[in-house]
Amino acid sequence: MSIILDKVNYIYGQGTAYETYALKDINLEIKDGQFIGVIGHTGSGKSTLIQHLNGLLRATSGTIYYNGEDIYTEGYSMRALRSKVGLVFQYPEHQLFETTILDDVCFGPMNQGLDKNAAQLRAFEALHSVGIPEELFDQSPFDLSGGQKRRVAIAGVLAMKPEVLILDEPTAGLDPKGRDEILDQVAELHAKQHITVILVSHSMEDVAKYVERIIVMNQGSVMYDDTPKNVFRYYKELEQVGLAAPQVTYLMHELQEKGFPVSCDATTVEEAKQEILSVMRS
Amino acid sequence: MATMMVKARQLVHEYIRRDEEGNPIATQAALDHVDIDIEPGSFVAILGHNGSGKSTLAKHLNVLLSPTEGTLWVDGKDTSDMDNLWKIRQNTGMVFQNPDNQIIGSIVEEDVGFGPENIGVPTDEIWQRVEDSLRAVGMLKYRSHSPNKLSGGQKQRVAIAGVVAMQPKCIVLDEPTAMLDPNGRKEVLRTVHELNRKKGVTIILITHYMEEVTDADYIYVMDSGSVVMQGTPREIFSRVESLKAHRMDVPQITLLAHELKQAGLNLPDGILTREELIEALEKLQV
Numbered sequence: 001m002s003i004i005l006d007k008v009n010y011i012y013g014q015g016t017a018y019e020t021y022a023l024k025d026i027n028l029e030i031k032d033g034q035f036i037g038v039i040g041h042t043g044s045g046k047s048t049l050i051q052h053l054n055g056l057l058r059a060t061s062g063t064i065y066y067n068g069e070d071i072y073t074e075g076y077s078m079r080a081l082r083s084k085v086g087l088v089f090q091y092p093e094h095q096l097f098e099t100t101i102l103d104d105v106c107f108g109p110m111n112q113g114l115d116k117n118a119a120q121l122r123a124f125e126a127l128h129s130v131g132i133p134e135e136l137f138d139q140s141p142f143d144l145s146g147g148q149k150r151r152v153a154i155a156g157v158l159a160m161k162p163e164v165l166i167l168d169e170p171t172a173g174l175d176p177k178g179r180d181e182i183l184d185q186v187a188e189l190h191a192k193q194h195i196t197v198i199l200v201s202h203s204m205e206d207v208a209k210y211v212e213r214i215i216v217m218n219q220g221s222v223m224y225d226d227t228p229k230n231v232f233r234y235y236k237e238l239e240q241v242g243l244a245a246p247q248v249t250y251l252m253h254e255l256q257e258k259g260f261p262v263s264c265d266a267t268t269v270e271e272a273k274q275e276i277l278s279v280m281r282s
Numbered sequence: 283m284a285t286m287m288v289k290a291r292q293l294v295h296e297y298i299r300r301d302e303e304g305n306p307i308a309t310q311a312a313l314d315h316v317d318i319d320i321e322p323g324s325f326v327a328i329l330g331h332n333g334s335g336k337s338t339l340a341k342h343l344n345v346l347l348s349p350t351e352g353t354l355w356v357d358g359k360d361t362s363d364m365d366n367l368w369k370i371r372q373n374t375g376m377v378f379q380n381p382d383n384q385i386i387g388s389i390v391e392e393d394v395g396f397g398p399e400n401i402g403v404p405t406d407e408i409w410q411r412v413e414d415s416l417r418a419v420g421m422l423k424y425r426s427h428s429p430n431k432l433s434g435g436q437k438q439r440v441a442i443a444g445v446v447a448m449q450p451k452c453i454v455l456d457e458p459t460a461m462l463d464p465n466g467r468k469e470v471l472r473t474v475h476e477l478n479r480k481k482g483v484t485i486i487l488i489t490h491y492m493e494e495v496t497d498a499d500y501i502y503v504m505d506s507g508s509v510v511m512q513g514t515p516r517e518i519f520s521r522v523e524s525l526k527a528h529r530m531d532v533p534q535i536t537l538l539a540h541e542l543k544q545a546g547l548n549l550p551d552g553i554l555t556r557e558e559l560i561e562a563l564e565k566l567q568v
Binding site for chain 2: 041043145146147172174175176177178180202243246247250254255269273276277
């Protein structure tokens with residue numbers, strides 16, 4: 001069970017003078033249950049890539065397999081694919097529209113053909129899993145805080161029971177606590193319900209803290225695809241393409257240059273702490 | 283003493299919620315007796331969680347909102363006096379989160395010239411201002427480009443140039459980097475610091491990224507419409523636990539230093555930069 005992208009290209013304005021590759025020769029396998037981070041500067045192809053995964057964009061050439069089936073074969077149900085691969089856009093709270101929070105979250109499952117009761121059960125479960133208290137369910141989603149609105153919007157996708165959850169910059173514009181809350185809840189969903197999570201982010205610190213695999217996009221191609229530790233070893237190359245490494249990774253490199261016998265692999269505060277403590281105590 | 287760029291005394295702003303007939307049903311104080319002093323030429327950061335009142339305060343600074351109670355003076359002018367409205371708006375530029383919502387011209391230089399043109403600046407001077415502003419934000423070579431081909435950081439710098447062309451004394455930036463990639467964030471921050479240093483423009487930066495404010499002269503932390511903490515970055519970030527109680531965070535390096543200290547290393551409070559942490563660790567080694 002996985003998503004496989006085989007030689008996927010996506011070209012804007014093909015055959016015109018403005019022809020540009022938004023995706024170029026992408027070969028990826030996204031295995032079940034992985035927690036993946038996608039990073040890249042603005043315009044590197046991240047959003048184009050994730051919109052291929054649920055069929056919102058159709059590759060100019062190449063093939064995408066979802067659980068072994070070619071999604072471009074005639075008769076393949078894109079509708080079914082879109083309920084299995086849930087996509088949370090940037091600023092998803094702009095898409096809230098119903099009069100109550102519960103109705104808003106019910107919209108997706110009812111669209112899938114569930115009856116009102118079944119949809120509400122799904123909505124209850126989804127709202128619980130993102131930490132929205134029950135006394136708010138009958139309120140208007142527009143009275144909530146920014147972070148809460150966003151969690152309701154994410155619940156709207158979760159209520160469709162996706163096998164793969166894709167989040168496009170879910171923490172942009174949130175305060176630090178709101179940031180941590182959303183990412184902690186996503187991590188918990190991943191751990192408990194074993195759904196595959198793909199997180200698009202501009203925060204290297206967040207990516208380093210949560211994901212097991214990082215895909216680095218640059219100019220429509222995959223530049224690196226590895227564990228955070230291995231990807232952030234290339235911090236100089238990442239800087240050249242508009243990215244960076246987490247602050248602590250820079251710190252470890254600088255400590256090493258100053259003669260501290262530390263390894264430079266730390267990408268999170270916890271790892272850096274353990275490494276520094278073990279060196280300072282020996 | 284020089285006039286304060288911004289001076290708020292017991293500033294209150296209440297939002298009124300109304301029912302379907304328009305009768306008020308509840309009031310909510312978005313600003314609750316706020317006192318603030320910002321000196322001309324300084325770089326001040328305002329932190330606070332979503333809904334803490336930061337953006338309401340920002341909107342008061344160029345009179346998009348007026349005080350319910352209390353007084354706010356911007357460059358010595360009372361914002362509740364409508365005769366001051368246009369003078370204050372010219373002197374206080376605003377930059378918002380989404381660059382796409384702030385760019386209206388189809389060519390970069392036309393966009394930057396829109397503000398001065400609107401206030402009747404003579405044509406020759408408009409072009410001079412456009413050139414100076416684009417140079418100040420490092421975007422001069424893109425002057426004849428279309429804004430929609432620019433990266434997020436570049437667009438945001440064009441938006442800043444549009445504000446600079448109005449020659450304001452003060453620029454308020456409300457989460458200008460929230461939508462940008464790491465490089466875009468760096469570009470915008472560098473630009474803002476340069477305007478502050480070279481042109482002496484007062485900068486008021488509202489952000490959720492703690493790393494962006496370690497160089498500020500002074501920080502205000504807001505919660506529930508009130509100023510709950512204020513001080514230099516070092517004073518503020520020494521108080522890791524209080525910040526967390528206000529849904530804030532500290533820069534990653536400060537957090538690491540704090541955790542190392544709790545684990546028993548003898549480090550000073552309020553370490554802000556990698557250099558400071560390395561220096562402190564070197565002292566321990568000796």
